[in-house]
Amino acid sequence: MINKIDLTNFKCFKRLALPLTNLTALTGFNASGKTSTIQSILLLAQNIQKTRQDDKISLNGPLVRLGSPGDVLYEESSTKLAKVSIESENEEISLSLDFSKRNADRTVDIDNLTLSSSQGVFECNSTSVLFSQVMGSRSSIFDSIKNIVYLSTGRQDLDSLFPTSHDNCEFNVGEKGEFAPWLFDISKDNEVCSSKRHPSEMADSFRRQFNAWFGDILQGAEADTQLIENSNFVRLLFRHNSTSEWRNPTNIGYGLSYVFPIVVSALLARPGDILVIDSPEAHLHPQGQSKMGEFLAMISSSGVQVIIETHSDHVINGLRLAVSRSLISSSQVGMHFFNSRSEHVISPLIDSNGQVSEWPEGFFDQAEKDLAELSGW
Template sequence: MITQLSLKNFKCFKSSDIKIAPLTVLAGINSVGKSTVIESMLLLRESKMKSESRDIPLFNLRLNNQYMHLGTGMDVLCDFSDNDEIGIQLYDTYNTEMVFDGAWLVGRDNPSSVLEPIDIHQRKEEMGIFEKSALFAKNNHQYIDFSFISADRLGPRSRFEVPDESVEINHNIGNKGEYAAFYFDYMHSKKIPIAEIAESEEADDIGSQVNKWMGHISPGYKIHTHVERDMDAVQLSYVKKNGAKDRRSSNVGFGLTYTFPIVIALLTVRRGGLVLLENPEAHLHPKAQSMIGDLIARVVQNGVQVILETHSDHIINGIRVAIKEKRLVSDKLLINFFSEPQENVSDPVVTEIHANNEGKLNEWPQDFMSEWEDNLFKLI
């Protein structure tokens, strides 16, 4: 599992070390570096996967890829940098700690979106991190090893895409959830990889478990998919209990379709896998947000690493309740709260917040989960 990320001269970070836990919540106000943490990991993954020299640690950094479009090196070079080097250091633990320490040169005179690596001393352990870290997994096992679900997900529509690669080659839901319907259709009869998170009153196949958790969002609905092979498309519809017919996803609320890929990712990732999530609370009512927090907690307790960016008190409180009710060990949770840099300091302030066994938090920095209480006092 990833244990630390260090960033140098990358976007808003001049030099910062960010701790990562099995369940890491990135919270805080807008535009203070939360997304940058996830972007840096995705940047390493995509750049290494696309590298022609897969047998050496050095590789080009590709700023524009399937996950993001960051522009040129000058667009991502920190405004307060003392040189033209971007650095990303990754710590991962697989029996023993592995470290990757990479640096890339930004060309001021010839701006490019592909940054050349700087020939620096490389540790022997860096070879192992590419082979063993879930961040660089190829997703060619029976279930998901790595999944990233973006905040920019696909909403309801008549048809969804069929991926170019088969599921046997790449267990892929899509960054925007574009392949979620196809993946569900293919995997629905298989057993979920982590039996401990199964809702006991339901069968332990993926279809039953996904529908059970989706039922917490909108009770009475079940998912129906139909693959149209001649059109390389999948129809996604919802069946209402005792309803006369299927309802197209475009005729059902956004929350179901927006949450669908997140629930599938969490229920089909295998032990040792990694899931990155952005704003899983989008289009969900508060109770459903808490439910997502609870599901995340159960998955993490059973060996999966989840790193999520959220603005939702309900997601966080759902995780805290799971701790109190013994579905998650408190030591597995770390909330990194990002706030504005202090005077004469360029980097955002990152406050590490931990929970005890009752789900109570040890730190309450300014603006952290305080809006409800602040407004209540104004109304009294």
């Protein structure tokens, strides 16, 4: 599990040291640094997954597209060096980037790359060299970052056919959720571990457990898939309840299609895996948003680290309800409010009753402000 992210001269941050928990919610104003924080992890992840054979880092790839070096270096930096460090309980990966030279392919030179663990310190200026050294060290943080799964806010366009994947990561639904139907199809009869089972569903099969949670979030909705013979495609079908007709995603609305890859990846992820979700509330009714918060809390309590970026007070309230119902410990849930005006991050605490320690200006208080004005208070 990632316990801390430490950034220096990275995008909008001169310095940021941010603790992470089992479930971390990044909230706050637009353009305040939430996405940049997630991008720092994804930058390291995509370069570990697609290792270059030189001393450079690619800023643009399958997980994150940061543009040019000028878009990444903190604009008021007094040096040409930026640093990204990611820590677990016993390990730390630290990447120092040198922006002093402009590379035509929009890469950045590696000044230093270090992995510190109980087995020693690996240090070099090349991802390929470090990768070969780490392969034999069984680094848990290295493996977790390498296998990280990211779901962006833009999901796969609604369609009836979806592709298969050759990715070795068993819960990688793809950035847009495009491989979720295929993973659902091959996992239908697999057993879901007891810590993730829905309390009202006795059967332990993936399909039954999936539809129990899916129906919780979406008022009884269900999903199913069909492998198209002699092809590399899977058909995805939805229905509103157990007695209604099966329909293609194009005929049933965006909410089900957006929730589908989240539930698939969450149920397939194993303890130690990391799942990053941008806007889990997208296209969901407020009740569904609250249920989504509870569901992600349950997944996190099973050992999967979950990091979300959200603007939804309903998702946050779902997390609070999960704590108050003892579905997850208050110490396992972290919230960070990014305030662009004060240029710092405020981290309210949740107690065992689901109560929040402080409500800074702009922290999910707009509904109260609007109602106060409408009521003439």
